[in-house]
Amino acid sequence: MSEEHHATATPSRTPQVMTKLEENEQQVKNTEISCAKQAENTSTPVPSSTTYGSVDNEIWATITPQQNASLEALHQSMRMGHSSNGEGFHDMENQAIQPQPQAPPQQQQQQQQQQQQQQQQQPQQQQIQQQQQQQQQQPQQQQTQQQAVEEEKPPVGSDEWHKQRRENHKQVERRRRENINEGINEIARIVPGCEKNKGSILNRAAVYIRQLKDTEAATLEKWTLEKLLTDQAISELNRQVEVFKAELERVKLENRYLKRELDNVDDMSSVHSKKHTNLWKKIIKCTIAYEIATVIILVPKVSQDIGAVPYLVTLGTLFFNPSSTAGNQISEMALNIMCLVPSCLWTGIISYTCTVYNSHIDSASLYSNGAGIIAAIAFFISVFITAYLRLKYPRLFVPSLQAFIIPFFGLTKGIYNTKFNIMSILGIFYPVIIGGSIALAVNLVLWPETAAKRSENALGSAISSIENVLEFIKTDVLKECEISFSDLSVSQKLRQIIKTLDGDISKMQTSRREAKYEIVISHYCPTWYKSLARIMEGLSKNLYGFSLAVEREGHIVSRQASAPQTPSSQDLEKQDLTVIEGEVDMVALAKAVRVDGTVSRIEYKLISRLQSSVQPEIKVFIQICISVIRCIRHRLQDNSAITKEKNYTHVCSHHTHQHDLTVGLESLKQAKIILQKEYEQRRAEPQEDHFLIYTILFSLTQFGDKLLLLEDEADRLIKRKQYFGKFPRVFFPRVNILKWLGEAGENAKGERNPAEQVIFDQHHLLQRQDSVSTFSRVINDEEKGSGSIQKRASVESDWTEDGDQETTPLQNAPGSHAWNKWLYYFHEWLQTDPVRYAMKFTITMTIIALMAWLPIPGVNQLYNENHGQWALLSAMVVFNFTVGSTALQCFFRVFATVIGAVAGYICILVSNRNERPYALALMTILFQVPMWYGLLGSKYPRIGFISLLTLAVINSTNYSDNVYAETLFAPVWKRALTALLAILVVLIVDQLAWPVWARNDVRIHLSDLLINTGIQFSRVASLVCQENTLSYRYNSVLKEAQSNTALLKRQHELACQMLALAEMEPRITKGAFPIETYRGILQHEQQMLYWIEHLLVTQAFISKDVRRQIMNPMNAYRKELAASIHVYLFTLACSLRTKSALPASLPSAEIARKLLQQRQAILWHKNYDELCILPPGGQGSTRDSFNLEEESDKRKEERSAENQIYWQTYAAGSVEVIVEQEAMGALVAKLMGQHVFKAATKDWIV
Incomplete structure (x- = not known):
């Protein structure tokens, strides 16, 4: 390097002040240049850039972060002036080049992080130390440098100065080459397979570093894959553990269920064994009586x-x-x-x-x-x-x-x-x-056996059935490990248990009615059980309502689990939330609520959370009810009011359990308060979720109130016994003779069939309809014309509004003459079922006996010699109300006649007519036992009855003196022939004279039932529109609705009986009769009748203030709802009666209900604060009944919750009525068809 170049590179410095540090920096630069030139001379190309840590460098890019950091530290130290220390430079270079031993990935990462931190901190510490040393040494260095420069430094530009500079440069260059050679040699010792050539050594080192990096990457990838597989295995194990836990829980539940079923089977087996024992006792008694009569006539x-x-x-x-x-x-x-x-x-x-x-x-x-x-x-x-x-x-x-x-x-x-x-x-x-x-x-x-004893047994069975229902609700319905009411099989099982309870209640009522008509020797009079039986019936009705709500909630939860929320439902929810603030968009509402399953599209998003919030309180209440009902049963057993069970030992306290039941009712109040607080916290809108939960709480509350009454009534019954003494008394019947004759006996086993029972029920139903209409007219006259001055003054406005007379339809307009009325009554009398049945029966008997009166000589004698009266007896027992039942009874008659005739013929053969009477008596015993079992214990008692009748006739006729000189077999074939002729006459007359087909009558009865149901709903809906519950208008409609409730139940039972008769009728030209569809319609009708009765009961609890603020302003909307439901049911009834297809679209009552609900929600939001302080009762105002300033907060919460529950559970009744009617509409459309237009969309057609 020349002087000019040096002067140009450092223009700001003079030659006299160049330090050793600058010389070291120059040496490092020269070393980098020489390394780059040697790399270019090798066979393997290298990148042009020589900067350490460069990404573009193919060799050094593969260096690990630790090695890269070491090299950077080495480079930094060289630039800082530490290159003068050859040993330190050599050590650092060796450390940078020496490869590190491989370690696990986690340890490598930790070591790399620690080394990087140390390397990052080391230059900073070195700089600080150097700065401190420089600050300390700077004055001395300046002095010594000045002295050295002044004493030893040759002048610039002289030969000595140039020589010294060349020597320094050679010394630096020599040190650099030594360091490089030592580093290359160290690399050759570390990297295996290296040659002596420096270029090959560096090339091999680059390849080796690349291999190490690839190996590390592969190891890291393998470790990552193993970690991923390990995580997946752990997740799979966790999932399997959860599956095993769920399976274990399911097995536990199944085990518990099987254990309970085993207990039920044991109970049922004991009950069946008891019934079997009682059956054989009856068979033995009947056999002995029949045998005594047979022996007497011998x-x-x-x-x-x-x-x-x-x-x-x-x-x-x-x-x-x-x-x-x-x-x-x-x-x-x-x-x-x-x-x-x-x-x-x-x-x-x-x-x-x-x-x-x-x-x-x-x-x-x-x-x-x-x-x-x-x-x-x-x-x-x-x-x-x-x-x-x-x-x-x-x-x-x-x-x-x-x-x-x-x-x-x-x-x-x-x-x-x-x-x-x-x-x-x-x-x-x-x-x-x-x-x-x-x-x-x-x-x-x-x-x-007495009716009183049977009544006591039936009462005990009914109480045990209620206890079984409560136990099932506690163990199976209210589960902790699952979502409440989510198992549909449990709700169906609950329905079956409650159906058994209804059967026990029916037997209890029947046995009680029969007992009051007999002379009874007992501690208790049969009439004393009347109040107890009514309360039991009310308990059964509340449990039935609870089961309907449980089943409904189960369907909702299962539907939510199977179907995700759709965008349309989300839009509908948004509309529901925004409707409070504005007017209702009827077009959007009509699009959201479609005709096809309108109620099924209601979103019940809060149902699970609301149910879970009140479920602990419900469980507490159910547990208390179980202990109370068990205590009542044991107390009645202790006092001989019902039959004691075997191995019975129990002692309970009446007052303790009465206190517990009060605590249970308080727990239900707490559940209502929880729902009320949910309103206050969320400021939520009353929705169908709240309606259904409130309905469950209302049913349980009513159950608890009736259970209190049952406990008090049981105590009153026991006190009556204690008042009259310890010994039993004789109680004589005190009943109206006409009323007694008007009720069918329940012990006509084998003599009365379902068809004849239908006639009794129809006649009784017509009588009740007449009595209800007469009763309503009498009530109207009595209430309008009698009573106190205050009462008449309170209804004065009603008189003025009801001034119009009831109009009579023109088709029923009475005649103007007396003979018109007489003929009208006579015509109506001829149209009744008993008259038609009696006329057909009389015509049939007259035709069969006509041979005895013909003006032909010898015909009467021929008739009597061949036992023509036997044909009359056969026709008497096979004649029925409907064509199908008559044909079935005729078949039974032929079959039973053959059995009885063959049995009688064998008896006569064994006894050889009248030579061996004891053999005849013995054979009669052998044959009559299975016949009595068929009469008393089989599904077809008429076969046993006719067989016994034929056996008696054949034995007596053949054994007595043979007036007509008949052979042994003659009575047998004459008996069979007379029965066959009688059957033919009965079938012909039944087809020609007023034939009654059950499958046609079931449509007519069902049609009438649907029409009356629509009228009943409108009648009940009108009650809540009245603010004054003391007015004449309200009371008259209330009594009429209560009377029609019982009438509709009897009408429903009549339709069910007629449906059972329709199953017997053959269909030759068509397919099988769709009896399951009709059963589905009747089941939905039964549930609809319950919900209408639910509306009738709950409206009485709604206070006057709530009526005024929420209910009455919506009377116009409620009228539209009632009209929609009435028209819907009327359309279904017309389709059934005329066997015509349904129209393409039906009126949607859900749209009217939704509109009513949203309007009520608006009023609810406006009057919420006032509703929270209103009294729950319907008497007086808030100021007259309560002093709000002195009341506790808890009482205010209870009062507010009571104001919410009644009108919301009333709203739930309307929802469920629409659910049931739409389900019936789908079945009627399946049964009768529906008009479909191809141009219409699927959303428009049901």
Whole structure:
């Protein structure tokens, strides 16, 4: 390097002040240049840049961060002037070049971070130390430098100066080359496979570094993959652990369920065993009575004294069999005598008239067959009157069978005699009474059973059923590990258990009614259980409502779990939130709420959270109710009010449990307060979620209130027993005789079929409809014209508003003459079912007996010789109300007749007619046991009944003196032939005279039921529109609604019975009858009736102030809602009645309901603060009833919650009514079809 170049490179410095530091920097630069030139001379190309740590350098880019940091530190130290220390430079260079041993990735990262931190801190510390040393040494260095320069430094530009400079330069260059050579040699020792050439050494070092970097990258990648796989394995293990936990929980629940089912099976097996034991007790009693009657008529002297028809004794034990209670058997025999006496008198008078007529034929020149005409007319009148009374008064249904037998034999046999024999009539009367007396004696001696005892057993079963329902709710419905009510199978199981409870309640009511008609020897009078039975029925109704709400919530939760939220539902939710602040957009509402399942599109997003918030309080209440109902059952058992169970030991305290039940009701109040606080915290809008949860709380609250009443009533019942003493008393029945006759007996096993029960229910329903309309008119007249001055003054405005008279439709306008009204009533009377049934029955019997009255010589004798009366008996037992049931009974009749005839023929063969009477008695025992089991324990009791009847007739006829000289087999084929002829006549008459097809009637009954349901909903909806609940208008409509509630239930039961009869009818030209669809419609109708009754009950709890502020301003919208529901149901009814397809679109009641709800929400927001301080009751105002300043905060919260629950659970009833009617609409559309237009969209058509 020349002087000029040096002067140009450092113009600011003079040659005299150049320091060693500058010389070192120059040496470093020269070293970098020489390294770059050597790299260019090698065979492997290297990057042009020589800066350490460069990304573009192919070799040094592969250096690890630690090595890169070391090299940078070395470079920094060289530039800082430490190059003069060769050993230090050599050590640092060796440290930078020496490769580090491989370590695990985590340790390498930690070491790299620590080294980087140290390397970053080392230059700073060195700079600080150098600065301090420079500051300390600067004065001295300046002095020494000045002295050295002045003494030793040659002059600039001289030869000595140039020589010294060249020597310094050579010395620096030599040191640099030594350092480079030592570094290259160190690299050669570290890197394996290196040659002696420096270029090859550097090339091999670059390759080796690249390999190390690739190996490290591969190791890092492998480690990352292993870590990822490890994380995945851990996640999979966690998932499997959760699956195992869920499976374990499911197995626990299943184990618990199976354990409970096993307990239920054990209970059911014990109950079944008990029922089986009771069944065999009845069979043994009936067999003994039947055998005694059979043995009696086998005695020759007794058989002669009994009369011409000795087997009537055996039939008496069959008609009045000892399977029923003793009191019922006595009443049946008394009613039988009441029916037989008029029939005997009428038949005796007509028979005597015929004999008188026959004795004067020749003397008075009378018509030769006049006796036959007289007997035929008398037969027709007698049979018609008996059949009509038999159906008008259901209690006479079984006793009137014997009343038919009198004219069957008395007016067809011996009518052409000239001498009258009174025993021909009495011989038919007293054998039946003898048979009934035998059966009664056996019933009183062997295992006597009374209706009072049966009523006590039924009451105990009903209480146990309620306890079982509560236990199921506690263990299965209110689960902690799952979302509340999310399991639909649990809700269906709950419905089945409550259905069993309803059956037990029905048996309890039936047995109680039967017990009050009998003479009872007991500690308790049957009428004392009336209040207890009504409360039990109310408890069952509340549990049924709870089950409906649970099932509804289960469907909602399952639908939410299976279907995500759609954009349309989100838009609808936004509209719901913004509707409070503005007007309702009807177009958007119509788009959001479509006709196809409108209610199913309601978003229940809060339902799970709300249910979970109140579930602990509900569980506490249910647990307390279980202990209370168990205590009531044990107290009744201790005091002999119900039957004790085996291994019973329990002691409970009445007052303690009454206090606990009060605590349970307080827990429900706390649940209401929780929901109220949720309103206050979120300022939320009342939605369907709140309505449903409030409905559950309302049902449980009503259940708790009724349970308190049940506890008090049980205590009152026990005190009555203690008042009258420890010994049982005799209680005589005190009932109205007409009311008693108007109720069907419940012990007519085998003698009454479902078709005949339908006639009773229809006739009773019509009577109740007439009584309801008459009752409403009487109530109106009484309330308008009587009462106190204050009461009449309160309804004065109602009189003025109701001044218009009720208009009569023109189609029902009465005639202007008296004979018009008489003909109208007579026509209506002819249209009733009992009259039509009695007329068809009489015509059939007359046709079968017509052969006995024909004016043909010898025909009457032929009729009697071949036992034509047997055909009358066959037709009497197979004739039914509907075509299908008649055909089915005819089949049973033929089948049972063959069984009985073959059994009788075998008995006669064994006894050889009358030679071995004991063999006949023994064979009768063997055959009658399975027949009695078929009558009392099978699904087809009529087969057993007819088999026993045929067996008695065949045995008695063949064993007695053979008047007609018949062979052994003759009675058998005659019995079968007469039965076949009777069946043919019955089928023909049933098809021609007012045929009744059950499948047509079920549509008509269902159509009427739907129309009446729509009217009932409008009637109930009008009640909440009235602010004054003391007015005449409100009370009259309330009483009418309550009466029609029971009427609609009976109408629903009648439709269900008719549907069961429709299943029996064959369909030749069409497919199978869609009975499941009809059952679905009736099930939804039953649920709709419950929700309408729910509206009727809850509206009475809404206070006057809430009516005024929230309910009454919305009367116009509520009227639209009622009209939509009424029109919807009316459309369905018309489609069913006319068998026509539904219209393409139906009125959407959900749109009207949604609009009503949103308007009510607006009022609710406006009046929220005032609603929170209103009294929950309906009497008085807030200022008169409460002093708000002195009340506690808790009482205010309870009062506010009470104001919320009633009107919101009322709103829930409207939602559920629409749900049920839309479900019915879908079924009716499936059943009857629906008009579809291709141009219309799917959203428009249902």
